[in-house]
Amino acid sequence: MSVRWRAAMERALYGDDGFFRRPGGGPAAHFRTSAHASPLFAGAIAALLERLDEALGSPGRLDLVDVGAGRGELLRGVLAALPPAVAARVAAVGVEVAPRPDDLPGPIGWTTAIPSGITGLLVATEWLDNIPVDIVELDSSLRPRYVLGSPPFALDASPLDPRDAAWLADWWPLDGLPEGARAELGAPRDEAWAAAVGSVARGLALAVDYGHLAGGRPLFGTLTGFKDGKETAPLPDGSCDLTIAVALDSLGVHHLLLTQREALRLLGVDGRRPPLALASTDPAGYVRALSRAGAAAELTDASGLGGHYWVMRWV
Structure with missing residues (x-):
């Protein structure tokens, strides 16, 4: 039975045995x-x-x-x-x-x-x-077709629903793009x-x-998976996070x-290193400030x- 990506993603993330319902360390264990x-x-x-x-x-x-x-x-x-x-x-x-x-x-x-x-x-x-959202891909005739979650990544030959076609035209037009180009229907x-x-x-x-803005949409979409702290193939089987x-x-x-x-800078989180002079006057304070700057640098990179x-x- 063919299942569009949105329905497959919904089941894989939020179903009875979905990724976000599974016991253990929760999302923090994976990303x-x-x-x-x-x-x-x-x-x-x-x-x-x-x-x-x-x-x-x-x-x-x-x-x-x-x-x-x-x-x-x-x-x-x-x-x-x-x-x-x-x-x-x-x-x-x-x-x-x-x-x-x-x-x-x-x-x-x-x-x-x-x-x-x-x-x-x-x-x-x-x-x-x-x-969960549906994904469309241009087929060999450059027509947008729904990507299926079951069977994984096959294309549905049926035309787009009018509502989806309207969203695509407004926010992510595929005109002039090559076969395989994708859009994620938001x-x-x-x-x-x-x-x-x-x-x-x-x-x-x-x-x-x-995310992204008009004029900077990724040609082949952004769908990916995460598992055990690493990017992985986005299979809709509940084993990994699916993100778009x-x-x-x-x-x-x-x-x-x-x-x-x-x-974050407006809220006082700044990744700039503390002045080196502080190391002489307050070594412990310098180490604390340096640690804070390192953490802030990751958040503001x-x-x-x-x-x-x-x-x-x-x-």
Whole structure:
């Protein structure tokens, strides 16, 4: 039976035996996000939440919702980095299909659906790239055909649905490209992000992810897999993470778009080395500052995590 890529990806990631439901170390055992790379990332999110709290007038309840929360690593880090007076008002919730981690602190909530009426911050770190979408590929007649997940990577001879054809024409036209060129149809991802933004009553929705813009679409798409810390063949069998970079400009208007390098520097995370003179006056302080600079450099490296984008929508 032929199954389009989106349905195969949905089953492989979120099905009963899907990648994100499997027991063990969770996503951190297979790939490294900014939340796993350094506590400085959680510290930056905490600094952003403090600024947001001030802008909202210090509400009695300040929501912090992490979509695609993994095993709660980011939530734990943010709460630890906040001043106690702010942390006491924070209602932290992880949104994840996996069961609640046994060691998660009691005050942190856990749910499979994004709550509504959020006053505060919704953050989604490398969630959008895991939203299942269909893929199309130009066949030998240069017509776009759906890529199948079963059988893997065969092409469906049927024409595109009108809705998909319209999204393709608006955001990722394949005119003039060679056989084998691909596009990843982001409409389901656009809708998922719009629903996430819609859950915020007052505050900020933030997505941190890697992606591309019109004029820089990759010729053969971005689908890949990750397993045990390494890139691997993207087989939709539940054994690996399946990830597709985000067509950022299709997410909607009225967004602020920054690179992670830009955003983190605005929040005080800077990878520049401390002055060498500090080594003479305060050797221990110099070593600490050097370690912090190294961690910050990884988060702000333009060719790595620093090249990710922060997509922000103020509500």
